[in-house]
Amino acid sequence: MSFLADSLEHLVRGIVDNPDDVRVDLVSSRRGRTLEVHVHPDDLGKVIGRSGRTATSLRTVMNSVGGKGIRVDVIDTDR
Amino acid sequence: MSETAEVIGTEEEKAAAAEAGAGEENKSADTHADDTAISESESSAEDVLVREGDIAGDYLERLLDLLDYDGDIDLDVEAGRAIVSIDGGDDLEKLVGPRGTVLEALQELTRLAVQQETGSRSRLMLDVAGWRAGRREELRRIGRTAAENVAKSGEKEKLQPMSPFERKVVHDAVAEVDGVTSESEGEEPKRRVVVVPE
Numbered sequence: 625m626s627f628l629a630d631s632l633e634h635l636v637r638g639i640v641d642n643p644d645d646v647r648v649d650l651v652s653s654r655r656g657r658t659l660e661v662h663v664h665p666d667d668l669g670k671v672i673g674r675s676g677r678t679a680t681s682l683r684t685v686m687n688s689v690g691g692k693g694i695r696v697d698v699i700d701t702d703r
Numbered sequence: 704m705s706e707t708a709e710v711i712g713t714e715e716e717k718a719a720a721a722e723a724g725a726g727e728e729n730k731s732a733d734t735h736a737d738d739t740a741i742s743e744s745e746s747s748a749e750d751v752l753v754r755e756g757d758i759a760g761d762y763l764e765r766l767l768d769l770l771d772y773d774g775d776i777d778l779d780v781e782a783g784r785a786i787v788s789i790d791g792g793d794d795l796e797k798l799v800g801p802r803g804t805v806l807e808a809l810q811e812l813t814r815l816a817v818q819q820e821t822g823s824r825s826r827l828m829l830d831v832a833g834w835r836a837g838r839r840e841e842l843r844r845i846g847r848t849a850a851e852n853v854a855k856s857g858e859k860e861k862l863q864p865m866s867p868f869e870r871k872v873v874h875d876a877v878a879e880v881d882g883v884t885s886e887s888e889g890e891e892p893k894r895r896v897v898v899v900p901e
Contacts, residue, residue: 631769638762638816670815678815684808688797689770 626650628690632659635682640667658695659686671698748783755785755817755825762816763789763809763829770794785827787813795832803838806831807866839872846876846885849898854882859899864889870896 629648637643642664649660661682663671672679683696756778767774767789774791789795799806810829817825830836842865849860862873870887873896877885885898 627769627771631766634765634769635812639812639819641819673815677811681808681811684800684805685798685812688800688805 628686628694629659631689632661632682632686632696635685636661636663636671639678640664640670642667656693656695657690658697659690661696661698663698665700668698668700749780751821751823752780752783752785752827753778755821755827756780756787758817758820759785759787759813759825759827759829762813763787772798783826785817785825786830787827788830788833790832798831799834803834803866806834807868835868838869842869842872843876846873846896846898847880849873849896850877850880850883850885853898853900854880857900859897861888862896862898864893864895866892867894870894 629650633646633648636648637646640646640663645662645664645667647662649662651658651660661671670678671682673681679696679698686694686696760776760778764776767776772792772794774789774795777788777790779786779788789798797805798809800808806829809831810827813829814825814827817827828835845862849862853860865873874885874887877883877896877898882901883898884901885896887894888897889895
């Protein structure tokens, strides 16, 4: 299943200023599978996009290739 | 009097013609300079679009590799925008999605990836498995049929919500039928074309 994390990592790396800081973890829990996207704090805005549009696009693509119910969370590394 | 006037007129005309001539000379010099500038900017605009296609192609090729999907990527420049088409195996349906929603999302991400490299906004068009081509034909039919119905009945007709790309194709199809016109109403993503009698 790591192809999902790798694919998402690739999609995100292409649209940020700090591609080397991008990491995607696939986390499984009782609530299902989640792809956790970690990016440089300066790139958060780019990954989320205006009105969350970019994050929505990432979710749309990952849900389609990874099956319904896979979540995509953008993690603020500052937290 | 009239003769004098004529003479004056002629003089004026001559002067005007001379000015115009001089102007024209200047103009033609300008035009020449412009032509050079235009052809240079045109070729550089073309170069920019070719580069957009290359960046998009690399981005999508790597994605196909990671997903292990079969697909050939074709790059083109058409009507002032880069066109990237992916054709291949059945897996590609997943990159189109219901009513092309995944295709729109992937196009959006690809445009962002291009913008990240070039520093300027991209209008590139992505097509997967010929979906846009097929959908375009279907939308043309929808637009033409609605326009013909409205022309006959004289009553307006609302169509299903569509993406901006889809609405554009429908508007163009409606415009080819006499006696009707079309507009868009509502907010995205529920914005729809309304065909109205003229």
